[in-house]
Amino acid sequence: MDGVNQSDPTPIVTMVARDSDLKPRLRDDLACVAAGTMAALRPDRLLIAWVMLALLWLGGALWDANSPLDLPSRSAAPRNDLVQQLIVMLPEAQRPLVTGDGEIDGRDLRASFIDAEPEMRRLIEEHRGRGAFEYLRETLWSGFEASFAGMIELDPARTFGSFPRAMISSISTLWTESQTFFVLFGAYALLLLSVFGGAICRMDAERLARDRDVPMFGVVRWAVVGWRRLWGTAMLPPILVILLLSPIALLFGLLALVPGLDVLVAIGWILALVPAFAAGILFVAWLVSLPFLVPAAAIEAGD
Incomplete structure (x- = not known):
């Protein structure tokens, strides 16, 4: 009984690491970046990326071949x-x-x-x-050339500002001049990014979680079969914004057509800015979270 009642001096909880060891280190961060870069340069991932770019270019070329070339x-x-x-x-x-x-x-x-x-x-x-796709390609390429020239000339403002300005300029021009191309080609590009990007994310998830390499054709087949799930995850936020806020805009428009109510609608038009402001915030949040939606959908849909 004495042996049973005698307390054990060994502590139950022990420190597995010092507090300084748990803090992030620059060396470890650089090692993770280098490992991720080398993993992205593997031949199977590069092949998937090139196939996606080829399909993206093919879709844009087919659009220009069947549309008038009237963009500046x-x-x-x-x-x-x-x-x-x-x-x-x-x-x-x-x-x-x-x-x-x-x-x-x-x-x-x-x-x-x-x-x-x-x-x-x-x-x-x-x-x-120019056609819509040709205009987009030329504008982005000119922005890339300006950024590269700024890097050679050691001009930080030109290096980091040329490509974003070219992207914003192309988006604004396409939205003004060719909204149909902007919407359809954007959805098509998001579909390709969801399928092929989801395939690459699934390969990395299998390698990190189970330490095994999944065959490229097998993971591409998995992504193609589940394209609705991958694409729908990325497309759901803007679709919900449109479905929820379009009836409000339609209601205000119909009330403005009724004699007598148009004055009240004009007075309370500030209320229409509230859902518009909310839609803008939701769209910005969607754009910020878009790089994470495809990996999250690919990992969540994995078995």
Whole structure:
């Protein structure tokens, strides 16, 4: 009994590490960044990324092939004075067709000067209208070139500001000039990012959690089968915002058409700014959380 009642001096809880060992270290953070970079450069992940970019480019090229080329180029709009002067020099039967709003399709403009001098063809190529995808690609590439040039010239403002400005400019122009392309191509790009990005996230999750490498074709097949779940996770927030706030906007619009109530609607129009402000906050939160939605959906959907 004495042996049973005698207390054991050994403490039950022991310290497994000192407090200084639990603090983050720069060396450990750099090691994690290096490991993640090398994991992203593995051939199977690079192949998945290249396939996604190829499908993205194919979708944009097909859109431009079936749509008018009427967006402004980086240099100038296709209806500026220089192009008009060059068109006047052409024979009447060879001149391109001008629409009612003064737009000239880039294909017609290029075809009209197919037999012109090389210098004239170069000017037409610079000033002709662009397709929506071509405009997006050229604008982003010019921003990347400006950022790279700023890095070479040791200009921090140009390095970190050129590409974001080009992205904002392209988004605003596409939203103004081609809303259909903006919505459809954005949904298509998000679909590709959800499927192929989810496949890469599933591969990394299996490697980290179970220490095994999943075959590339198997994980791509898994992502393609579950595309609705992966894509729906990324698309659900903006769809909910539209479904919840559109009836409010429609109600205000209908009330403004009723005689007598239009005055009250005009007085209380400040109330319409409240859901608009809420929608803006939700959209910003969605954009900030978008890089985490695809990995979260891929990991949550794993078995």
